[in-house]
Amino acid sequence: NAGVMQNPRHLVRRRGQEARLRCSPMKGHSHVYWYRQLPEEGLKFMVYLQKENIIDESGMPKERFSAEFPKEGPSILRIQQVVRGDSAAYFCASSPFEGTNSPLHFGNGTRLTVT
């Protein structure tokens, strides 16, 4: 998974705090995707972003979750007022192409634990 960098690798937050997860895509990739994996589940799509634009946020919870991919800097997934159910592994992926049928390259994820 060289190239897609996520930090932090592990994040512990108390209920009610904010969590900020960062993702730098592979060099030359301008398309970023966030996925969430709950224990014993497959990955679930959350949001697709290009620079300064949210393209598809159909998988994002309606409240407390937001994502951005600014012109400069990494993509950020922000979870406000975290609850225990937010505990999961959050994976970022990137791709170079806009068209379909190009595989996504995933980072190693951020494991969020809410206590």
Next chain:
Amino acid sequence: DQQVKQNSPSLSVQEGRISILNCDYTNSMFDYFLWYKKYPAEGPTFLISISSIKDKNEDGRFTVFLNKSAKHLSLHIVPSQPGDSAVYFCAASGRGSQGNLIFGKGTKLSVKP
């Protein structure tokens, strides 16, 4: 409602033999299918993909077969190696759904020396 199903949570195979991982889907609009491999504490790594216009795609020891009429695909690994031990995820996407992959729950493959 699971659109992509991997009905076997685990599979154990002897080194050198064939591993066959199965995946079923329900949405006939899916036109692109992928297999990812995942080690603990790492992200998924892309293995192989297949477009719905094909029924087979091969890459080294890995072959993916697609049966559109049965809405079924399978991943064959031959010969299996201990380093193949990992969780394998099947994923699918439909036309126009850029990057919105629907994943199965995964099959944990153990290859015994």
